[in-house]
Amino acid sequence: MTAQLLLAFVLFAFATAGTPGPNNMMLLASGANFGLRRTAPQILGISVGLAVMVVAMGLGLSGVFKAWPVLHDVLKWVGGAYMLWLAWKIGTATGISDKAVGAKPMTFLQAAAFQWVNPKAWAMALTAATTYTPEGSTIGVFFVAGTFMLVGAPCSAAWAGFGQGLRRFLDRPVVLRMFNVTMAVLLVASLYPLVVETRPAAVAKEAPRELASDLPPTPRWASHG
Template identity: 70%
Template sequence: MTSELLLAYVLFCFATAGTPGPNNMMLLASGANFGFRRTVLHMAGVSCGMGFMVLCMGLGLGGVFKAFPVLHEILRWAGAAYMLWLAWKIGTATKVSDGRVGAKPMTFFQAVAFQWVNPKAWAMALGAVTTYAPEGGAWTVIPLLAAIFTVVGAPCNAAWAGFGQGMRPFLDRPAVLRTFNVVMAVLLVISLYPMMIEHGKAPPLTARALAVDAPAIVVTPWRG
């Protein structure tokens, strides 16, 4: 993997992990409702979950979904339904948590599992593999790509949760918090729209879908 391609991949990771999407909307809401410290496991789960997904896609899982498209359809709609439920939970939250109430932030393993029902995560992982992994070099390059995605994603996740933490002093009024949570819920639902619309216009889970959620990055694909 050349240094130019490595730099392009790092920029790709920053652009996709840092731009608005389901993960970042949830991290923002979690930081605001639970605080940065209680959101750390959520952040770690997102980063590790994305890295693990890149690893799995690069080592053959993407071929399974290509051979059986119905599996992708099931996950796509199940993921959309789950995120609508999460949006409802966020939108109906009524008070900032101080750790003594029943509400809890997402755990590490919940955040890891969430990546598998997140349409943007699927597009990001497959885009990373199909664009940056050289043919015949999967066993050496794919783990590197997965590790880079995990490392680069961590500060992006922390930034969104930190922004939410910074908003906590302004959310002590019930009406303000309720408005904030409703806005976060709406944005989470809106983040689903591009991926759902993209279906039918192009084959599912292609790098082309990334253009919906992230700034365009012009790269020269590896030719082996």
């Protein structure tokens, strides 16, 4: 990978991981409800989950989606339904406490598994694997996945940290409830690009594999991490 292509990929990873989207809305809500320390496994799970997806895509899984395009639609609607359920869970959360009864943040495995039903994460992983990975290079696949993880983890931590910073303003139940409902609405709103956009693989197919100097246009559904 050339230095220019690496810079383009780092900018892509930062843009997709650092801007609002399903993962970051959940991190913000988790940081506010549980604090940064208890949200750390979720941060790590998101980063590792995305990296594993990039590896899977780069080593051949993207070919399955090319062979059966209908999988994009199935994934979009199944993932969308799951995110609606998560939005309901966030919207009905009731208290800020590290020891609140029944209140638990996402675990590492839950956050990593969520990436596999998150259509947005699939789109990000597919674009990273097909646009920025040298063709036929296994080492290149792992390098891109590792870089994605290194860039994404601090972005995720920043969202959770911002949520923790809001905790002192959310000590009243009515304020917390309004915050959680707002987070739930924003999570649902993040589904809009997934509904209006179709076939993320088309973007990856059209994107040039070798880029000399310009960063390729980021798909609209890939601008929210």
